[in-house]
Amino acid sequence: MNRIVIDNGTLVNEGRRFNGYIVIEGDRIARIGAGRYPGAQAEIGAGTEVGTAARAEAGTAAGIPTRVIDASGKLVLPGVIDDQVHFREPGMTYKADIRSESAAAVCGGVTSYMEMPNTNPPAVTLERLEEKFARAAEVSPANYSFYLGATNDNIGVIRRLAPRRVCGVKVFMGSSTGNLLVDKDAALAALFAESPVLIATHCEDEGTIRANIQRFREEYGDRATAALHPSIRSAEACYRSSAKAVELADRYGADLHILHLSTAHELSLFDDRPLAEKKITNEVCVHHLWFTDADYAAKGNLIKWNPAVKSAADRAALRAGILSGKVDVVATDHAPHTLEEKLQPYWSAPSGGPLVQHSLIAMLEMSREGTFPVEKVVEKMCHAPAIRFAVHRRGFLREGYFADIVIVDPDKPWTVSRDNVRSKCGWSPFEGTEFSHSVTHTIVNGGVAYENGELSGTLHGRALEFER
Incomplete structure (x- = not known):
């Protein structure tokens, strides 16, 4: 021993x-x-x-x-528990894989992760889910669990999930990387009524986004840049979809966790009760706490995420929510793409980027600047995920x-560069930042x-x- x-x-x-x-x-x-x-x-x-x-x-x-x-x-500190990562395996391992990204995670102080289903093929069956568990057992230096992906017709699979083994079921209520959109009301009703595990949602209203895409394509054509992203994937789109998810959870008594809130308006859907008393909760990601729409001029598609990085006022509200208790969990939505993909024109460049190596130190940097105390960083990144997901004996320093x-x-400063990025994609939106x-x-x-x-x-x- x-x-x-x-x-x-x-x-x-x-x-x-x-x-x-x-x-x-x-x-x-x-x-x-x-x-x-x-x-x-x-x-x-x-x-x-x-x-x-x-x-x-x-x-x-x-x-x-x-x-x-x-x-x-x-x-x-307790090890960080990241409740939302995309490690791209199987099917997109030229971007990332479970071995490379879990290694990047432990380099950044992340000791446990929960990985998303929008791989190729997507993890929408029990067999595909078990393949991911088996692969992680072979190569992961960090602890792991995996979400099953919801579709319009796999409620039978969802009913069979093992609550002690599977972290949750992921439902895309707005389309994003992977084309797992669930857009049928009957499918959503069945999911919210019958899921035996926590429901984690990506909330952006599809109709609003499609209308915005058509409008801005007609207006800007090939001149469009990432600066338009928060207008296309707008605050209205986020609020409409998040409000719908909350209404469904209230109606059916579901265990709901809305991922990557990005707007001040969405925070109005939540309260500041102790986390253990809540069945409807949220997560905010590090990039929405760090960047604002003013950063698109310098960073361009490197900070193109779904949901979009939005205004300074939205960022300020999210930061304040950490202090007030309205924000429940802080995570990353780590979602690597190659630099070549990200440097394509706006309409072609995919959304997402690597964050898992730098999430904890970025939050500690914000703490040093006086945004919130270190104790809040630990609460939201370590304790809160453990409480929300009922993780067995992790997330705290306890005997x-x-x-x-x-x-x-x-007090050991360093600057992020491509030479010290551990993620397989080899770049970071934090390049040039001194932590x-x-x-x-x-x-x-x-x-x-x-x-x-x-x-x-x-x-x-x-x-x-x-x-x-």
Whole structure:
């Protein structure tokens, strides 16, 4: 059994921060304490200088080999749980794959992910879903689960989903990458009435978008640029579809999670009750918290997402929602495309981009700027996904929980460049951005998956379990 001590770090967990240590035994957190770990000095040898290299040496405790990681001056956080990623496998592995993107995830402090069904072929049957689980078991250094995709005619498959194994069912109420639009009222009614698992929705009103596309194609033709994207995939389109999803959930008592809110108006559909009391919740993505429509001039299609990045006022409302409790979860919608695809003219360029490597540090950067405290970052990226999806013993620093832990140096600046992007697509919308924080260690199920710029090569990821 492995034994790791994380000593003298600033633990951030459940609304508080304190100087302390964590003892990991096997795959679990065995002990959490305040102050310095009592045995750390002896375990690295009497008289040895207590430095980063020295504390990484192995010692022994009660006959168990012990490694001590010096976390002095660093933040120690629960591993991030990302409830929305697109890893493109099967069928689009020239863009990304489960191996490459889960590796990028652990480099960024993401220890668990929930992956979307709009692959090729799409995961709309139990057999295709199991193929994804099997592939992740072979190659993923992070923990994983997968959504089944809803269609207009697969309610029979949805009824058979295992609530303890499958994170949810994804329904596209507006078309996006993958052509999984569910647009029949009867199919939506059956889904909301009968799904045994959480329903996660992509909400953009299809009729509104199609009308906007026709209008702007006629007006701009080939002169169209990404600056038009928030007018085409408009705030009205988002609100109409989100309101419809909320109405369906209210009518049928469904467990609804609306993904990637992008507008102030949509927030009016939600309240600030404690998350555990809600059946209708939302997620906001890092790019909608970071960028605004003013960034299209410089970034162009690199920040073309569905839903679109919108106004500074919308961004301000979403940021305020994190503080007020109206925003429930923060995630990425990590969705890589090749740079060649993204550099096509606006009408041809696909929506989406890589984010999973930079989500935590981007949120910590916003925290440093005073947007919200570090405790809120941990709440929305670690605790809240665990609560909302009823993830078994993850998302918190608690004794007896799985040891999914991230160590972050808050004073180790670096600049994003194509040389240090881990995603297979090889580019990032954050290129040129200097971040003040660096992830130094990512621990998954008690094993060090990433350390100081290097992946361990050992696969520690497991299928997530849900307490349903």
